[in-house]
C-alpha cells in the first residue's frame with residue numbers, strides 16, 4: 384500500500400542515520416517525457432520520496448517559480464488523467480507523493496481519483512488547500528485505499544492545532560517554514576528552530592521542513608531540528624539551468640548532516 388511504501392522509505396533513511404530529502408517538481412513541465420527523466424534523475428540522487436505537482440489554474444500557495452512551471456505544464460496539455468496514466472505506465476521504487484489543490488480532485492471525482500492513485504502506484508497526497516476541518520470529505524477515501532494524506536503545519540498555528548495536526552499525520556508531517564508562498568529564500572521565520580524541535584517532539588511521524596530551502600547549509604541547519612526537508616522551487620530553477628550537479632549536491636547534503644554532527 385502507498386502509505387507503507389512511504390513509511391518504509393523513511394525508516395530506511397533513519398536507519399542509515401541520514402536525513403530525508405523530498406524534492407518537488409511540476410508534472411508536465413517540459414512535457415511528461417521530460418518529467419520522467421527528472422523523476423529518474425532525482426531517484427538516482429537518493430531522494431527519499433518525490434513530490435509531483437499537478438498544475439492548477441489558481442495555485443494560491445505557490446510563488447512565481449512554481450506558478451511559471453504550472454503554466455508551462457498547462458501549455459504541454461498536462462491533465463490529472465495524463466499524469467496518473469503516466470505514473471501507472473512507469474512504475475518505480477521511489478515513493479511518489481502527488482501535490483494537488485482540491486479542485487482538480489473534485490473535478491476528477493474523489494473516489495475515481497483515489498482509485499486511480501492506487502492503480503498509478505502513488506504513495507500519498509498533499510492537498511494544501513484542504514484544512515483539517517474539511518479533510519473528512521476525502522480522508523476516508525484515501526485511508527481505506529492505504530494512501531497517505533500528508534498534513535501541513537503552519538509556523539503561525541497555536542500549539543493545540545499543531546498537536547492535532549501531528550496526531551493525524553501519516554507518512555511525514557510537512558512543517559512550513561515561513562508565512563507566505565513557496566519560493567527560494569535566504570532566511571526563515573525567526574523561531575524556526577523552536578517550532579521544528581517542538582513538532583519533532585510531538586509528532587509520531589518524521590517532520591520535514593519545507594518552503595524556501597535552497598542551499599546545502601539550509602539543509603544542514605534545518606535538519607538539526609527535524610528529520611528532513613522538502614525543496615521545490617530551487618530544484619525547478621536548477622533543472623531550468625541544467626545544473627544537475629547542484630541538484631545532486633543539494634540532495635546529498637541531507638546525507639552529510641549526520642556525519643557533520645558526528646564530528
Ligand SMILES: O=P(O)(O)OC[C@@H](O)[C@@H](O)c1c[nH]c2ccccc12
Pocket residue numbers: 407434436444445449482511564565566567593594595596613614615616617
Ligand atoms: O518551492 P519551495 O519554497 O522549495 O517549497 C516546497 C514546495 O515547492 C512544495 O512542497 C510545494 C509546491 N507547491 C506547494 C503548495 C503548498 C505546499 C507545498 C507546495
